[in-house]
Amino acid sequence: MTTIADYPALRRPEGFTQRSLGWVPWAPPVPEDELTEAQHDSLVEPGRATNPYFRLLARDPEALRARTLTDLDIFHNEDGGIPRWERELAAAAASRVNGCVFCASVHARAASRLSGRGDDVQRLLDEGVGARVDERWDAIADASAALTVTPSAFGAEHVERLRAAGLDDAGILDQISGAAFFNWANRLMLSLGEPEVV
Amino acid sequence: MSHDVIDHLAEITAGSRLDTIRRARPDARENAQQSFLALLEPADPGELSLGDRYAVAAYVALLHDAQGAPTRSSAFYLELLDDAAAPGVTASVRRAADAGRASGPYGGYREPALQREAVAGPVARVDRSVLGERLAAALEHAHLLVLHPRDARPEALRALTAAGWGPDALVSLSQLVAFLSFQLRLVHGLRVLAAAAPDAPASAALASATALEEARA
Numbered sequence: 001m002t003t004i005a006d007y008p009a010l011r012r013p014e015g016f017t018q019r020s021l022g023w024v025p026w027a028p029p030v031p032e033d034e035l036t037e038a039q040h041d042s043l044v045e046p047g048r049a050t051n052p053y054f055r056l057l058a059r060d061p062e063a064l065r066a067r068t069l070t071d072l073d074i075f076h077n078e079d080g081g082i083p084r085w086e087r088e089l090a091a092a093a094a095s096r097v098n099g100c101v102f103c104a105s106v107h108a109r110a111a112s113r114l115s116g117r118g119d120d121v122q123r124l125l126d127e128g129v130g131a132r133v134d135e136r137w138d139a140i141a142d143a144s145a146a147l148t149v150t151p152s153a154f155g156a157e158h159v160e161r162l163r164a165a166g167l168d169d170a171g172i173l174d175q176i177s178g179a180a181f182f183n184w185a186n187r188l189m190l191s192l193g194e195p196e197v198v
Numbered sequence: 199m200s201h202d203v204i205d206h207l208a209e210i211t212a213g214s215r216l217d218t219i220r221r222a223r224p225d226a227r228e229n230a231q232q233s234f235l236a237l238l239e240p241a242d243p244g245e246l247s248l249g250d251r252y253a254v255a256a257y258v259a260l261l262h263d264a265q266g267a268p269t270r271s272s273a274f275y276l277e278l279l280d281d282a283a284a285p286g287v288t289a290s291v292r293r294a295a296d297a298g299r300a301s302g303p304y305g306g307y308r309e310p311a312l313q314r315e316a317v318a319g320p321v322a323r324v325d326r327s328v329l330g331e332r333l334a335a336a337l338e339h340a341h342l343l344v345l346h347p348r349d350a351r352p353e354a355l356r357a358l359t360a361a362g363w364g365p366d367a368l369v370s371l372s373q374l375v376a377f378l379s380f381q382l383r384l385v386h387g388l389r390v391l392a393a394a395a396p397d398a399p400a401s402a403a404l405a406s407a408t409a410l411e412e413a414r415a
Contacts, residue, residue, distance in 0.1 A: 001360075002359045002364060004352045004355045004356045004359060005352065006352050012308060012309065013309055014310055014311045015309045015310070015311030016309075026352045027355055028365055057369060057373070059365060059369040060236070060237075060370045060373055062232070062235075062240065063233060063236040063237055063369075063370065063373040063377070065232075065236075066229040066232035066233040066235075067233060067377070069226075069232075070225070070230050070233060073224070073225035074223060077222075077223055077226070079222055081222070081223075097303065098303050098347060098348065099303065099305060099315075099347075100347075101309060101312075128315075147386070147387055148303070148383075149301070149303065150261070150262055150302035150344060150345060151262055151263060151264040151301075152386045152387075154387055155390055156390060156393065158390070159390060159391055159394040169219055169396070170222055172391055173216075173219050173220070173387075173391065176383075176384060176388070176391070177223070177226060179383070180381075180383035180384040180387060181380055183379040183383055184376045184377055184379055185376070186347060186376075187343045187375065187376035188373070190347040190348055190350050191339075191343055191347055192369075
Protein backbone atom coordinates (compact mmCIF):
# COMPACT_ATOMS: atom_id res chain seq x y z
CA MET A 1 0.00 0.00 0.00
CA THR A 2 1.06 3.58 -0.64
CA THR A 3 3.22 5.01 2.11
CA ILE A 4 2.01 8.35 3.45
CA ALA A 5 4.82 10.27 5.14
CA ASP A 6 4.83 12.04 8.51
CA TYR A 7 7.48 14.59 9.48
CA PRO A 8 7.67 14.53 13.29
CA ALA A 9 10.85 16.65 13.42
CA LEU A 10 9.82 19.21 10.76
CA ARG A 11 10.62 22.89 11.41
CA ARG A 12 7.13 24.31 11.04
CA PRO A 13 6.26 28.00 10.57
CA GLU A 14 4.81 29.81 13.60
CA GLY A 15 2.14 31.62 11.60
CA PHE A 16 1.65 33.54 8.35
CA THR A 17 4.90 34.93 6.97
CA GLN A 18 6.36 36.54 3.86
CA ARG A 19 9.52 34.49 4.29
CA SER A 20 10.28 31.88 1.67
CA LEU A 21 9.06 28.47 2.90
CA GLY A 22 9.70 24.94 1.75
CA TRP A 23 6.96 22.33 1.29
CA VAL A 24 7.16 18.60 2.00
CA PRO A 25 4.82 16.02 0.42
CA TRP A 26 2.78 13.48 2.40
CA ALA A 27 1.98 11.35 -0.66
CA PRO A 28 4.91 10.07 -2.74
CA PRO A 29 6.03 12.25 -5.70
CA VAL A 30 7.19 10.54 -8.89
CA PRO A 31 10.97 10.10 -8.47
CA GLU A 32 12.82 12.53 -10.72
CA ASP A 33 14.55 9.79 -12.71
CA GLU A 34 11.25 7.97 -13.29
CA LEU A 35 9.29 10.85 -14.83
CA THR A 36 7.77 9.81 -18.16
CA GLU A 37 7.91 12.13 -21.15
CA ALA A 38 4.25 13.09 -20.62
CA GLN A 39 4.97 13.87 -16.97
CA HIS A 40 7.99 15.99 -17.92
CA ASP A 41 5.88 17.92 -20.43
CA SER A 42 3.19 18.50 -17.82
CA LEU A 43 5.65 20.44 -15.65
CA VAL A 44 5.62 23.21 -18.34
CA GLU A 45 8.84 24.65 -16.84
CA PRO A 46 11.55 21.92 -16.88
CA GLY A 47 13.16 23.25 -13.67
CA ARG A 48 10.08 22.11 -11.76
CA ALA A 49 11.34 18.50 -12.00
CA THR A 50 13.29 19.14 -8.78
CA ASN A 51 10.16 20.32 -6.94
CA PRO A 52 8.32 17.58 -5.00
CA TYR A 53 4.94 19.36 -5.24
CA PHE A 54 5.01 19.38 -9.04
CA ARG A 55 6.41 15.83 -9.23
CA LEU A 56 3.51 14.70 -7.03
CA LEU A 57 0.94 16.47 -9.22
CA ALA A 58 2.67 14.92 -12.27
CA ARG A 59 0.85 11.68 -11.33
CA ASP A 60 -2.03 13.26 -13.29
CA PRO A 61 -0.06 15.01 -16.03
CA GLU A 62 -2.97 16.35 -18.08
CA ALA A 63 -4.55 17.95 -15.03
CA LEU A 64 -1.20 19.44 -13.95
CA ARG A 65 -0.45 20.91 -17.35
CA ALA A 66 -3.88 22.56 -17.68
CA ARG A 67 -3.70 23.82 -14.07
CA THR A 68 -0.32 25.45 -14.67
CA LEU A 69 -1.33 27.15 -17.93
CA THR A 70 -4.51 28.49 -16.30
CA ASP A 71 -2.42 29.87 -13.42
CA LEU A 72 0.16 31.56 -15.64
CA ASP A 73 -2.39 33.41 -17.78
CA ILE A 74 -4.47 34.61 -14.81
CA PHE A 75 -1.44 36.00 -12.99
CA HIS A 76 0.96 37.05 -15.75
CA ASN A 77 -1.07 38.20 -18.78
CA GLU A 78 -0.74 41.99 -18.77
CA ASP A 79 -3.22 42.69 -21.58
CA GLY A 80 -5.68 44.95 -19.71
CA GLY A 81 -7.30 44.16 -16.39
CA ILE A 82 -5.77 45.06 -13.04
CA PRO A 83 -2.04 45.31 -12.28
CA ARG A 84 -0.36 42.02 -11.44
CA TRP A 85 0.22 42.97 -7.82
CA GLU A 86 -3.53 43.36 -7.28
CA ARG A 87 -4.11 39.84 -8.64
CA GLU A 88 -1.47 38.66 -6.14
CA LEU A 89 -3.38 40.54 -3.45
CA ALA A 90 -6.53 38.61 -4.39
CA ALA A 91 -4.53 35.35 -4.20
CA ALA A 92 -3.02 36.26 -0.83
CA ALA A 93 -6.43 37.26 0.57
CA ALA A 94 -8.01 33.95 -0.50
CA SER A 95 -5.05 32.05 0.98
CA ARG A 96 -5.34 34.01 4.24
CA VAL A 97 -9.04 33.11 4.56
CA ASN A 98 -8.52 29.43 3.77
CA GLY A 99 -5.51 29.27 6.07
CA CYS A 100 -2.88 28.19 3.52
CA VAL A 101 0.33 29.44 5.11
CA PHE A 102 2.47 28.24 2.20
CA CYS A 103 0.40 29.86 -0.58
CA ALA A 104 -0.01 33.05 1.44
CA SER A 105 3.77 33.32 1.85
CA VAL A 106 4.42 33.01 -1.88
CA HIS A 107 1.73 35.42 -2.99
CA ALA A 108 2.11 37.93 -0.18
CA ARG A 109 5.79 38.12 -1.12
CA ALA A 110 4.86 38.57 -4.80
CA ALA A 111 2.34 41.30 -3.95
CA SER A 112 5.00 43.09 -1.85
CA ARG A 113 7.64 42.81 -4.54
CA LEU A 114 5.37 44.03 -7.34
CA SER A 115 3.77 46.85 -5.33
CA GLY A 116 6.55 47.98 -2.98
CA ARG A 117 3.93 47.87 -0.18
CA GLY A 118 5.39 45.19 2.05
CA ASP A 119 4.06 46.79 5.26
CA ASP A 120 0.48 46.82 4.01
CA VAL A 121 0.81 43.21 2.84
CA GLN A 122 2.18 42.26 6.25
CA ARG A 123 -0.92 43.71 7.87
CA LEU A 124 -3.08 41.41 5.73
CA LEU A 125 -1.10 38.46 7.09
CA ASP A 126 -0.99 39.67 10.70
CA GLU A 127 -4.52 41.03 11.08
CA GLY A 128 -6.37 39.06 8.40
CA VAL A 129 -8.35 40.25 5.39
CA GLY A 130 -10.26 42.69 7.61
CA ALA A 131 -7.15 44.91 7.89
CA ARG A 132 -8.16 48.28 6.39
CA VAL A 133 -5.64 49.84 3.99
CA ASP A 134 -7.36 52.00 1.36
CA GLU A 135 -10.63 51.82 -0.52
CA ARG A 136 -9.34 49.99 -3.59
CA TRP A 137 -7.26 47.53 -1.59
CA ASP A 138 -10.11 46.87 0.82
CA ALA A 139 -12.57 46.34 -2.06
CA ILE A 140 -10.26 43.69 -3.60
CA ALA A 141 -9.54 41.98 -0.28
CA ASP A 142 -13.21 41.89 0.73
CA ALA A 143 -14.42 40.66 -2.67
CA SER A 144 -11.76 37.90 -2.64
CA ALA A 145 -12.74 36.85 0.88
CA ALA A 146 -16.44 36.82 -0.04
CA LEU A 147 -15.75 34.61 -3.06
CA THR A 148 -13.68 32.25 -0.91
CA VAL A 149 -16.24 31.42 1.78
CA THR A 150 -18.71 28.56 1.23
CA PRO A 151 -21.42 29.15 0.20
CA SER A 152 -20.12 32.15 -1.72
CA ALA A 153 -20.95 35.57 -0.29
CA PHE A 154 -19.74 37.43 -3.40
CA GLY A 155 -22.58 39.62 -4.70
CA ALA A 156 -23.60 42.72 -6.65
CA GLU A 157 -22.40 44.95 -3.81
CA HIS A 158 -18.84 43.73 -4.33
CA VAL A 159 -19.00 44.47 -8.05
CA GLU A 160 -20.34 47.97 -7.35
CA ARG A 161 -17.63 48.68 -4.84
CA LEU A 162 -14.87 47.41 -7.14
CA ARG A 163 -16.22 49.60 -9.96
CA ALA A 164 -16.42 52.60 -7.64
CA ALA A 165 -12.76 51.96 -6.73
CA GLY A 166 -11.85 52.25 -10.43
CA LEU A 167 -11.82 48.65 -11.70
CA ASP A 168 -13.37 47.95 -15.08
CA ASP A 169 -15.09 44.62 -15.69
CA ALA A 170 -11.90 43.06 -17.13
CA GLY A 171 -10.19 44.02 -13.89
CA ILE A 172 -13.02 42.58 -11.82
CA LEU A 173 -12.69 39.32 -13.74
CA ASP A 174 -8.96 39.32 -12.87
CA GLN A 175 -9.86 39.74 -9.19
CA ILE A 176 -12.47 36.97 -9.38
CA SER A 177 -10.11 34.65 -11.29
CA GLY A 178 -7.17 35.31 -8.96
CA ALA A 179 -9.23 34.57 -5.85
CA ALA A 180 -10.99 31.59 -7.44
CA PHE A 181 -7.71 30.10 -8.64
CA PHE A 182 -6.31 30.15 -5.12
CA ASN A 183 -9.29 28.18 -3.94
CA TRP A 184 -7.84 25.52 -6.24
CA ALA A 185 -4.18 25.92 -5.27
CA ASN A 186 -4.81 26.25 -1.52
CA ARG A 187 -6.65 22.92 -1.41
CA LEU A 188 -3.79 21.07 -3.09
CA MET A 189 -1.08 22.65 -0.97
CA LEU A 190 -3.02 22.12 2.27
CA SER A 191 -4.03 18.52 1.67
CA LEU A 192 -1.04 16.87 -0.05
CA GLY A 193 1.76 18.10 2.21
CA GLU A 194 2.80 20.94 4.51
CA PRO A 195 5.11 23.96 4.76
CA GLU A 196 8.57 23.88 6.27
CA VAL A 197 10.86 26.65 7.48
CA VAL A 198 14.00 26.50 5.32
CA MET B 199 -24.89 24.83 -25.94
CA SER B 200 -21.46 26.34 -25.90
CA HIS B 201 -18.53 23.93 -25.96
CA ASP B 202 -16.96 25.79 -23.05
CA VAL B 203 -18.36 24.45 -19.78
CA ILE B 204 -17.78 27.65 -17.80
CA ASP B 205 -19.62 29.68 -20.47
CA HIS B 206 -22.41 27.11 -20.36
CA LEU B 207 -22.73 27.24 -16.57
CA ALA B 208 -22.46 31.04 -16.43
CA GLU B 209 -24.77 31.41 -19.48
CA ILE B 210 -22.25 33.50 -21.37
CA THR B 211 -23.18 33.83 -25.04
CA ALA B 212 -20.79 34.33 -27.96
CA GLY B 213 -20.04 37.99 -28.58
CA SER B 214 -21.42 39.17 -25.23
CA ARG B 215 -19.57 41.59 -22.95
CA LEU B 216 -18.30 38.82 -20.68
CA ASP B 217 -17.35 36.60 -23.62
CA THR B 218 -15.10 39.39 -24.89
CA ILE B 219 -13.59 39.90 -21.44
CA ARG B 220 -12.95 36.18 -20.90
CA ARG B 221 -11.21 35.94 -24.26
CA ALA B 222 -8.65 38.55 -23.15
CA ARG B 223 -7.21 35.69 -21.03
CA PRO B 224 -7.25 33.04 -23.79
CA ASP B 225 -4.95 30.53 -22.11
CA ALA B 226 -6.85 30.72 -18.83
CA ARG B 227 -10.14 30.20 -20.67
CA GLU B 228 -8.82 27.32 -22.77
CA ASN B 229 -7.04 25.58 -19.91
CA ALA B 230 -9.96 25.83 -17.51
CA GLN B 231 -11.80 23.84 -20.17
CA GLN B 232 -8.84 21.46 -20.59
CA SER B 233 -8.85 20.96 -16.82
CA PHE B 234 -12.51 20.01 -16.96
CA LEU B 235 -11.76 17.51 -19.71
CA ALA B 236 -8.71 16.08 -17.91
CA LEU B 237 -10.59 15.61 -14.64
CA LEU B 238 -14.15 14.82 -15.73
CA GLU B 239 -13.78 13.32 -19.21
CA PRO B 240 -10.27 11.78 -19.25
CA ALA B 241 -9.45 9.37 -22.07
CA ASP B 242 -7.84 7.08 -19.48
CA PRO B 243 -9.61 7.52 -16.13
CA GLY B 244 -7.34 5.02 -14.36
CA GLU B 245 -8.53 3.93 -10.94
CA LEU B 246 -10.91 6.86 -10.54
CA SER B 247 -13.76 5.85 -12.86
CA LEU B 248 -15.91 8.38 -14.69
CA GLY B 249 -18.86 7.42 -12.49
CA ASP B 250 -16.82 8.09 -9.35
CA ARG B 251 -15.67 11.42 -10.79
CA TYR B 252 -19.26 12.48 -11.50
CA ALA B 253 -20.35 11.43 -8.01
CA VAL B 254 -17.56 13.50 -6.43
CA ALA B 255 -18.35 16.46 -8.72
CA ALA B 256 -22.08 16.42 -7.94
CA TYR B 257 -21.33 16.16 -4.21
CA VAL B 258 -18.81 19.03 -4.35
CA ALA B 259 -21.17 21.26 -6.35
CA LEU B 260 -24.04 20.58 -3.94
CA LEU B 261 -21.80 21.36 -0.94
CA HIS B 262 -21.16 24.79 -2.49
CA ASP B 263 -24.88 25.61 -2.74
CA ALA B 264 -26.71 27.69 -0.21
CA GLN B 265 -29.68 25.73 1.15
CA GLY B 266 -32.46 25.23 -1.35
CA ALA B 267 -32.75 24.23 -4.97
CA PRO B 268 -29.58 23.17 -6.83
CA THR B 269 -27.83 25.91 -8.81
CA ARG B 270 -27.31 25.51 -12.55
CA SER B 271 -23.82 24.15 -11.81
CA SER B 272 -25.11 21.54 -9.36
CA ALA B 273 -27.90 20.53 -11.74
CA PHE B 274 -25.29 20.07 -14.50
CA TYR B 275 -23.12 17.74 -12.40
CA LEU B 276 -26.15 15.87 -11.05
CA GLU B 277 -27.24 15.22 -14.63
CA LEU B 278 -23.78 13.90 -15.57
CA LEU B 279 -23.96 11.59 -12.56
CA ASP B 280 -27.51 10.43 -13.16
CA ASP B 281 -26.68 9.47 -16.76
CA ALA B 282 -23.77 7.27 -15.59
CA ALA B 283 -24.74 5.99 -12.17
CA ALA B 284 -26.34 2.82 -10.87
CA PRO B 285 -29.83 3.24 -9.36
CA GLY B 286 -29.80 4.95 -5.99
CA VAL B 287 -26.37 6.55 -6.32
CA THR B 288 -27.60 10.03 -7.23
CA ALA B 289 -30.07 10.02 -4.34
CA SER B 290 -27.34 8.85 -1.95
CA VAL B 291 -24.98 11.59 -3.11
CA ARG B 292 -27.72 14.18 -2.63
CA ARG B 293 -28.44 12.89 0.86
CA ALA B 294 -24.74 12.96 1.73
CA ALA B 295 -24.47 16.56 0.52
CA ASP B 296 -27.58 17.63 2.42
CA ALA B 297 -26.10 16.10 5.57
CA GLY B 298 -22.65 17.59 4.97
CA ARG B 299 -23.50 21.17 4.03
CA ALA B 300 -21.90 23.78 6.32
CA SER B 301 -20.38 27.27 6.25
CA GLY B 302 -16.71 27.15 5.34
CA PRO B 303 -13.85 27.50 5.62
CA TYR B 304 -13.40 26.29 9.18
CA GLY B 305 -10.72 24.21 10.84
CA GLY B 306 -7.75 24.25 13.15
CA TYR B 307 -4.17 25.37 12.58
CA ARG B 308 -0.87 23.61 13.09
CA GLU B 309 0.83 26.99 13.52
CA PRO B 310 1.06 28.11 17.19
CA ALA B 311 0.41 31.80 16.43
CA LEU B 312 -2.85 30.93 14.64
CA GLN B 313 -4.43 28.69 17.29
CA ARG B 314 -6.76 31.50 18.37
CA GLU B 315 -8.19 31.61 14.83
CA ALA B 316 -9.36 27.98 14.94
CA VAL B 317 -13.03 27.54 14.02
CA ALA B 318 -14.85 24.30 14.85
CA GLY B 319 -17.08 22.55 12.32
CA PRO B 320 -18.46 19.16 11.31
CA VAL B 321 -16.49 16.19 9.95
CA ALA B 322 -18.45 14.22 7.35
CA ARG B 323 -19.30 10.58 7.75
CA VAL B 324 -20.82 9.23 4.54
CA ASP B 325 -23.12 6.20 4.53
CA ARG B 326 -21.48 3.17 2.87
CA SER B 327 -24.58 1.13 2.06
CA VAL B 328 -25.17 2.28 -1.54
CA LEU B 329 -21.91 4.08 -2.37
CA GLY B 330 -19.46 1.51 -1.02
CA GLU B 331 -16.27 2.02 0.97
CA ARG B 332 -14.06 3.53 -1.74
CA LEU B 333 -16.50 6.15 -3.02
CA ALA B 334 -17.71 7.03 0.49
CA ALA B 335 -14.09 7.61 1.57
CA ALA B 336 -13.58 9.79 -1.52
CA LEU B 337 -16.63 11.90 -0.63
CA GLU B 338 -15.42 12.29 2.96
CA HIS B 339 -12.12 13.57 1.61
CA ALA B 340 -13.98 15.91 -0.75
CA HIS B 341 -15.91 17.31 2.24
CA LEU B 342 -12.64 18.01 4.04
CA LEU B 343 -11.19 19.79 1.02
CA VAL B 344 -14.29 21.84 0.23
CA LEU B 345 -15.17 23.02 3.73
CA HIS B 346 -12.18 22.67 6.07
CA PRO B 347 -9.04 22.13 4.01
CA ARG B 348 -6.73 23.45 6.74
CA ASP B 349 -7.72 20.43 8.85
CA ALA B 350 -6.01 18.15 6.30
CA ARG B 351 -3.32 15.90 7.82
CA PRO B 352 -1.49 12.78 6.60
CA GLU B 353 -4.23 10.68 8.27
CA ALA B 354 -6.76 11.89 5.71
CA LEU B 355 -4.63 10.48 2.88
CA ARG B 356 -4.16 7.26 4.88
CA ALA B 357 -7.94 6.91 5.08
CA LEU B 358 -8.04 7.01 1.27
CA THR B 359 -5.25 4.45 0.83
CA ALA B 360 -6.92 2.20 3.43
CA ALA B 361 -10.11 2.39 1.35
CA GLY B 362 -8.13 1.11 -1.65
CA TRP B 363 -7.08 4.22 -3.56
CA GLY B 364 -3.57 4.29 -5.06
CA PRO B 365 -1.28 7.34 -5.24
CA ASP B 366 -2.30 8.42 -8.76
CA ALA B 367 -5.96 8.37 -7.72
CA LEU B 368 -5.15 10.46 -4.61
CA VAL B 369 -3.75 13.15 -6.88
CA SER B 370 -6.60 12.98 -9.42
CA LEU B 371 -9.22 13.11 -6.66
CA SER B 372 -7.50 16.06 -4.99
CA GLN B 373 -7.21 17.88 -8.32
CA LEU B 374 -10.86 17.19 -9.13
CA VAL B 375 -12.16 18.67 -5.87
CA ALA B 376 -9.70 21.59 -5.96
CA PHE B 377 -10.46 22.39 -9.61
CA LEU B 378 -14.20 22.40 -8.94
CA SER B 379 -13.62 24.77 -6.02
CA PHE B 380 -12.13 27.14 -8.62
CA GLN B 381 -14.63 26.53 -11.40
CA LEU B 382 -17.73 26.93 -9.22
CA ARG B 383 -16.42 30.22 -7.79
CA LEU B 384 -15.49 31.54 -11.21
CA VAL B 385 -18.95 30.65 -12.52
CA HIS B 386 -20.60 32.30 -9.51
CA GLY B 387 -18.46 35.43 -9.96
CA LEU B 388 -19.21 35.61 -13.69
CA ARG B 389 -22.95 35.26 -13.04
CA VAL B 390 -22.84 38.10 -10.50
CA LEU B 391 -20.82 40.25 -12.89
CA ALA B 392 -23.18 39.48 -15.79
CA ALA B 393 -26.20 40.47 -13.70
CA ALA B 394 -24.64 43.80 -12.70
CA ALA B 395 -25.26 46.61 -15.19
CA PRO B 396 -22.32 47.27 -17.55
CA ASP B 397 -19.33 49.45 -16.68
CA ALA B 398 -19.46 52.93 -15.22
CA PRO B 399 -22.97 52.92 -13.74
CA ALA B 400 -22.03 55.85 -11.50
CA SER B 401 -21.38 58.25 -14.39
CA ALA B 402 -24.30 56.85 -16.40
CA ALA B 403 -26.63 57.34 -13.44
CA LEU B 404 -25.27 60.84 -12.99
CA ALA B 405 -25.82 61.63 -16.68
CA SER B 406 -29.40 60.39 -16.62
CA ALA B 407 -30.10 62.29 -13.38
CA THR B 408 -28.77 65.43 -15.04
CA ALA B 409 -30.88 64.76 -18.12
CA LEU B 410 -33.92 64.30 -15.90
CA GLU B 411 -33.18 67.58 -14.09
CA GLU B 412 -32.84 69.33 -17.43
CA ALA B 413 -36.06 67.80 -18.74
CA ARG B 414 -37.89 69.02 -15.66
CA ALA B 415 -36.42 72.50 -15.76
